[in-house]
Structure formats: C-alpha cells, structure tokens
Amino acid sequence: MDKILEIDNLVTAYQGKEGFVKAVDGVSFDLNRGDTICIVGESGSGKSVTAMSIMRLVEFENGKIREGTIKFNGEDLAKKSNEEMRKIRGSRISMIFQEPLTALNPVFTVGKQITEAILFHYPIGKKEAWRRAEEMIRLVGLSDPKARLKQYPHELSGGMRQRVMIAIALASEPELLIADEPTTALDVTIEAQILELLRSLRRERNMSIMLITHDIGVAAEMADRIIIMYAGKIMEISDTQDLFDQPLHPYSKGLLDSVPRMDGERGVPLNSIEGSIPRLNEVPDGCRFSPRCPFATEKCHEEMPPLEFRGTRQVACWHVDQLLENDSLSNDRKGGEFIESGIKEPSY
Amino acid sequence: MNPESKSLPTEQAEPLVKIENLKKYFPIKGGGYFTGSKKLVKAVDNVTFEIYRGETLGLVGESGCGKSTLGRNILRLQEPTDGQVFFKEENILAYKGHEMRKLRKQMQIIYQDPFSSLNPRFTVGEIIGEMYDIHGIAKGAEKEKKIKEMIELVGLDPSRYHNYPHEFSGGQRQRIGIARALALNPEFVVADEPVSALDVSVQSQILNLLMKLKEELGLTMLFIAHGLNVVRHISDRVGVMYLGKIVELSETDNIFDNPAHPYTAALLSTVPEADPRLKKERIVLKGEVPSPANPPSGCHFRTRCPLATERCAIEEPPLLEVRDKHFAACHYPLEKGQTLKQAISSKEQSQESVTI
Numbered sequence: 001m002d003k004i005l006e007i008d009n010l011v012t013a014y015q016g017k018e019g020f021v022k023a024v025d026g027v028s029f030d031l032n033r034g035d036t037i038c039i040v041g042e043s044g045s046g047k048s049v050t051a052m053s054i055m056r057l058v059e060f061e062n063g064k065i066r067e068g069t070i071k072f073n074g075e076d077l078a079k080k081s082n083e084e085m086r087k088i089r090g091s092r093i094s095m096i097f098q099e100p101l102t103a104l105n106p107v108f109t110v111g112k113q114i115t116e117a118i119l120f121h122y123p124i125g126k127k128e129a130w131r132r133a134e135e136m137i138r139l140v141g142l143s144d145p146k147a148r149l150k151q152y153p154h155e156l157s158g159g160m161r162q163r164v165m166i167a168i169a170l171a172s173e174p175e176l177l178i179a180d181e182p183t184t185a186l187d188v189t190i191e192a193q194i195l196e197l198l199r200s201l202r203r204e205r206n207m208s209i210m211l212i213t214h215d216i217g218v219a220a221e222m223a224d225r226i227i228i229m230y231a232g233k234i235m236e237i238s239d240t241q242d243l244f245d246q247p248l249h250p251y252s253k254g255l256l257d258s259v260p261r262m263d264g265e266r267g268v269p270l271n272s273i274e275g276s277i278p279r280l281n282e283v284p285d286g287c288r289f290s291p292r293c294p295f296a297t298e299k300c301h302e303e304m305p306p307l308e309f310r311g312t313r314q315v316a317c318w319h320v321d322q323l324l325e326n327d328s329l330s331n332d333r334k335g336g337e338f339i340e341s342g343i344k345e346p347s348y
Numbered sequence: 349m350n351p352e353s354k355s356l357p358t359e360q361a362e363p364l365v366k367i368e369n370l371k372k373y374f375p376i377k378g379g380g381y382f383t384g385s386k387k388l389v390k391a392v393d394n395v396t397f398e399i400y401r402g403e404t405l406g407l408v409g410e411s412g413c414g415k416s417t418l419g420r421n422i423l424r425l426q427e428p429t430d431g432q433v434f435f436k437e438e439n440i441l442a443y444k445g446h447e448m449r450k451l452r453k454q455m456q457i458i459y460q461d462p463f464s465s466l467n468p469r470f471t472v473g474e475i476i477g478e479m480y481d482i483h484g485i486a487k488g489a490e491k492e493k494k495i496k497e498m499i500e501l502v503g504l505d506p507s508r509y510h511n512y513p514h515e516f517s518g519g520q521r522q523r524i525g526i527a528r529a530l531a532l533n534p535e536f537v538v539a540d541e542p543v544s545a546l547d548v549s550v551q552s553q554i555l556n557l558l559m560k561l562k563e564e565l566g567l568t569m570l571f572i573a574h575g576l577n578v579v580r581h582i583s584d585r586v587g588v589m590y591l592g593k594i595v596e597l598s599e600t601d602n603i604f605d606n607p608a609h610p611y612t613a614a615l616l617s618t619v620p621e622a623d624p625r626l627k628k629e630r631i632v633l634k635g636e637v638p639s640p641a642n643p644p645s646g647c648h649f650r651t652r653c654p655l656a657t658e659r660c661a662i663e664e665p666p667l668l669e670v671r672d673k674h675f676a677a678c679h680y681p682l683e684k685g686q687t688l689k690q691a692i693s694s695k696e697q698s699q700e701s702v703t704i
Contacts, residue, residue, distance in 0.1 A: 217620030
C-alpha cells in the first residue's frame with residue numbers, strides 16, 4: 001500500500017518552567033494515500049501537538065521535535081529547513097483549525113486571503129487567481145461567490161468561516177489535509193454540513209485526511225482507521241469497524257462506553273472512567289493509563305507496554321487477553337456491564 | 349388569547365414551575381442616528397410550558413436559540429420582558445427583593461464553565477460557605493460540617509476544604525459547582541450545559557452524579573444542553589428550541605423515536621453516532637440558523653425546512669398537541685413512524701400531481 005505519511009517514534013517536547021515536558025512521547029503510525037485517519041483523544045492527549053509537529057509549527061510555540069522521523073512521501077519533514085517547510089506547508093500539506101475566526105485575518109477580505117494562498121503557490125496572474133478563488137468558494141458550497149470574496153471574516157457565520165478556511169486550505173490542491181477539531185466550535189446541523197463537505201472533497205480529489213477530534217462519533221463517521229491517544233502516547237490503532245466491534249485497550253473501551261448512545265437504555269448509570277487525565281508534567285510511571293485502569297496490575301505501574309501488533313491492529317496494553325475474556329463473558333455492552341464484569345464501579 | 353398559552357400536557361404529575369408567555373427581548377441599536385429606532389432580538393419569544401415536580405426536563409437547541417436565556421429568566425437572573433413564571437403556583441415575577449432572596453434557596457443554577465464560574469480567590473469551603481452566609485443558615489463549626497458534607501456528597505475528599513479552584517481538574521470543579529448549587533437544598537435546579545466543557549471520560553462521571561443526586565434529593569431539573577445523546581439519556585421529557593421558540597415538546601422517547609417537527613427530525617439525523625454500523629438516512633439541513641434579530645416571517649424554521657410551503661411564510665404555527673402528549677409547532681407535522689425523507693417525497697409527489 002502506498003503510504004503518504006510514516007511517523008516513527010516522534011517525541012515533541014515543550015520548554016516548561018521545570019525543564020522539558022513531552023507532549024508527544026514516542027508516537028509511530030502510517031497513513032495510506034487516500035485514506036482518512038482520525039486521532040481521537042481528550043485534552044492533553046497530544047493529538048494536536050502531533051499535527052503541529054507534522055506541520056513543523058510546534059517551533060513557533062516554544063516546542064521542539066526531539067526525536068523521530070516524519071516521512072511525507074518518503075522525505076523526512078523533521079529534517080527540513082524552515083525555508084523548505086514553507087514550500088510544503090499550505091501547498092502539499094494544508095491544515096484547518098478549530099476556531100476559524102482566529103485562524104482568518106480580520107483585516108483582509110476573504111478574496112484577498114484565498115488569492116494570497118493561490119498566488120503563493122502558483123505562477124499565475126491576479127485575475128486568474130481571483131477566478132480560481134471564485135471556483136474554490138463554489139467548491140466549498142458557499143452561495144454567491146463574487147459577493148463572498150468581498151466580505152470580511154466577521155461578516156460570515158461560524159460555518160461559513162470554516163468553509164472559507166477549507167477553501168484556503170484546498171486552494172493549492174494539497175495531498176494531505178490535516179483538520180484539527182474542524183467542527184468542535186460549530187452547531188450540530190452545521191457540523192453535519194462540514195463533515196459532508198470533507199467527505200465529498202476527499203472522494204473527488206483523492207486527498208488523504210488526518211482528522212483530529214475528541215468526538216468518537218465524528219471519528220466513527222469519517223475515519224477508515226482510528227488512533228486513540230492518551231497523555232502523549234498511542235494506546236490503540238484499529239480500523240474503525242474493528243474498534244467499535246471490540247476495543248482492545250481498556251481506555252478505548254472506557255471511552256466508547258462512557259458516551260451515551262442514541263439507542264442505549266436511558267437513565268441508567270453510564271460507564272465512566274474513574275479519575276482524571278494526568279497533567280503532562282506529572283505523568284505516572286509505567287502505563288500512563290494505569291492509575292485509572294480497572295485491569296491495572298503491578299507490572300502496569302512499572303513498565304509502559306509497547307505498541308504491538310495484533311493482526312492488523314496495534315495496541316499498547318499488558319492485559320488485552322483479560323479484556324477480551326471479560327468482554328466475551330458479557331456480550332451485552334450496554335449500561336452497567338463495566339460493573340458486572342468485576343471492574344471498579346463508576347465513581348460516584 | 350395567544351395560541352401558545354394553551355395548556356400543555358396535563359397529567360397526574362403536578363407542575364412545580366409554570367412558564368407562561370415568557371418573553372425576553374434584548375434591544376440592539378438600529379435605524380438612523382436621530383431616529384434612534386430600536387430593534388429587538390427576541391431571544392425568548394412567547395414560551396409556555398410546565399416543569400413537573402421530580403422530573404428532568406431537557407432543553408435542546410443550537411447556539412443562539414435562547415435556551416440559556418430561558419433558563420436564566422426562569423430563575424430571574426435576568427428580568428423577563430414579559431410573561432409569567434409560577435413557582436408552586438406563585439407568580440415569582442411579582443416578588444420583591446427579600447421575597448426573591450428567600451426563594452433563591454429553592455431554585456439554583458449549575459453553570460457550564462467550571463473555570464469561570466468559581467471565584468479563584470475563594471477556597472472550596474468559602475465558595476460553598478458563602479451560600480450559608482448569605483442566607484444566614486449556619487455559622488462556625490456547624491457551617492463547616494455542612495460544607496464538608498456537601499463536598500463529600502459530590503464525591504470529593506472533604507480534606508480539600510481549604511483548596512482553591514485551580515488545584516482541581518475540570519470535572520472536580522464542576523463537582524464543586526454542583527455542591528454550591530445544592531448546598532441550600534433547593535427543589536429546582538437549572539443545569540446550563542453542565543458537561544459541555546468537560547472531557548468525554550469525565551462527562552459521564554458528572555452525568556452519573558447528577559442523576560444520582562436528583563434521585564436522592566428529589567430534585568426537579570431543567571437540563572439545558574446541545575448534546576442530543578446526553579439530553580436523551582438524562583431527561584424524562586424534552587423540549588426542542590429554535591430561534592427563541594419551543595418547537596417540539598414531549599416525553600423523551602416520543603421525541604427521539606417519533607419526532608413530529610421536521611427540525612427535530614433533521615437534528616436527530618445529523619448526530620454523529622458512535623457506531624459506524626448505524627448508517628442513518630442523514631438529512632443535512634441547508635443554510636444556517638437565521639439571525640434572531642431578523643427572524644423569518646411565519647414559522648421561523650421555514651427557510652431551512654424541506655417541507656415548507658407558502659402557508660409557513662404567512663402563518664406562524666402554534667405549539668399544539670399533534671399526538672397524545674406530544675406537542676409540536678408545525679403546520680405539517682410528521683405522522684407517527686413517518687421519516688422526514690418519506691414526508692419530503694410525499695410532498696414532492698403531491699406537488700407533481702398539482703402541476704399535472
């Protein structure tokens with residue numbers, strides 16, 4: 001399979017008051033060309049930092065790639081100079097952000113910002129650039145492109161701004177689009193529109209997408225493959241269907257089970273994961289999830305399990321077999337099961 | 349009489365809070381410099397419903413639909429422009445200062461953002477203790493005992509009495525917010541997006557806590573949220589808001605299994621479901637929520653509604669009982685078991701037959 005992105009043992013650290021804090025700690029994964037991969041995690045999991053590392057944007061916010069390689073079409077982005085990165089950023093790899101109002105420049109019109117992106121990457125005239133900008137506006141589903149190009153970001157709604165962001169990101173026909181929580185700031189009906197747009201763009205342009213989200217529902221709808229991250233480490237990598245059929249990592253399972261389902265039993269206690277996410281400067285020894293894990297043993301507190309293959313999937317846990325055994329005993333994954341299978345009760 | 353003031357579901361259950369024709373208009377600048385004509389944003393526009401004793405009523409809607417404003421107006425944290433709010437059959441909008449302060453013991457609010465809703469200069473003990481001070485309920489050792497009981501009730505360690513908010517995680521802070529709201533043993537609580545700012549793995553902890561406390565303390569709760577799965581899980585009945593109005597109101601199962609309003613049906617079809625096997629017929633609504641400063645004529649939803657006709661532009665649909673105990677404000681409500689897609693295709697067919 002043709003791989004557009006191969007990340008190996010990426011370590012990204014930030015300079016803090018008490019030395020370096022590793023926000024991403026030894027992350028490795030591949031992305032096949034034309035696929036959509038989702039990185040799912042909670043705040044502080046390192047999912048955004050992974051994306052910012054690929055774009056080499058961490059350097060602008062006091063961070064540094066300390067180890068590892070980021071191969072994009074075989075070339076290591078971690079070793080590129082800033083000048084070389086500028087040519088790749090926004091042209092072969094584009095990124096869209098969570099909050100489109102802060103990502104757009106408030107003092108320039110939409111047209112100016114899209115044509116700027118086009119002119120930077122293509123040797124064409126201004127007129128031709130505006131014509132292409134109009135095309136882009138139409139492509140992302142905004143009506144009346146001529147009028148839109150003359151508007152300023154504050155004149156647009158949240159959903160429209162995100163469409164403009166996507167138009168700018170796609171203006172250079174990138175091979176890889178990184179979307180960092182693109183719909184988190186939007187309402188459900190607008191979220192549905194933007195996800196639909198991303199799906200259709202991916203089909204039409206055979207683009208690879210890396211989507212970062214905290215919403216397991218969005219990942220279920222968009223991803224071919226899902227990466228579950230926790231406190232800077234990858235816990236599990238699985239094809240979407242496999243993950244939802246049977247999560248292999250206790251954290252994945254906890255995450256899946258703690259979301260109320262639209263067809264689940266109402267009013268019953270939800271399965272929840274005890275405790276809270278550790279701060280990055282006080283990550284526990286051994287497996288990062290061990291203090292919250294119902295399966296944790298002595299070994300887990302001492303030794304971080306490696307991310308190992310299990311068929312086509314990868315998981316970093318010492319107790320996968322126990323989890324599987326437990327789950328096969330109780331096929332019913334509905335409310336209350338976490339308790340019955342001898343695991344700690346939800347913490348109330 | 350206003351169509352919306354027709355009485356809503358009357359069951360054996362007794363209403364604790366009754367809201368009648370409640371309006372909250374915010375003036376915005378408009379018109380010329382000299383004319384100074386004021387435009388109004390109708391954040392809550394003539395809303396009538398009841399909240400029964402002991403139930404959890406969920407309120408859903410997109411941002412700007414007025415759900416939070418409605419919650420705050422019911423508690424008189426903002427003064428309504430017009431209308432009535434009855435708490436135990438007494439019109440609380442007529443209450444004066446000290447009467448209202450007494451009443452505050454019985455109605456409390458839990459806020460969305462556990463970072464900005466707690467005073468960073470107060471310890472947990474002081475945050476909760478303030479409630480007892482203001483209402484002169486307890487002092488000294490008795491106060492401290494009560495505070496520690498509250499801290500324990502929400503699942504925190506009472507030894508953290510002297511800690512400040514920044515020493516807690518988001519979920520723990522929300523627990524403190526809940527402890528503060530429940531400190532005076534209220535009967536009615538408005539929970540305004542209590543889990544939206546929290547991480548997924550922590551959300552379920554807080555939902556479980558709310559469900560447990562509601563049960564133990566016999567609370568009546570207005571649960572405001574935009575996450576449909578969360579509202580479905582926790583609510584007995586659900587109201588759906590759109591641009592300042594309640595467009596549908598019924599028991600939770602009715603709303604989620606057989607929505608009557610096309611907006612509800614579309615909203616439900618777009619929820620990203622945490623299961624890739626559930627391939628739904630997704631109805632993606634076109635366009636965006638119009639500005640509440642300038643809502644469409646007639647039915648506010650008609651500009652995005654796949655079923656809208658000319659009638660919808662002229663005549664505003666009242667909130668009526670379309671099925672048993674199921675209220676919807678629509679001229680063309682879906683029939684029981686009918687999907688929005690079916691309704692759209694039958695509308696298209698009938699239009700074709702007219703043109704032929």
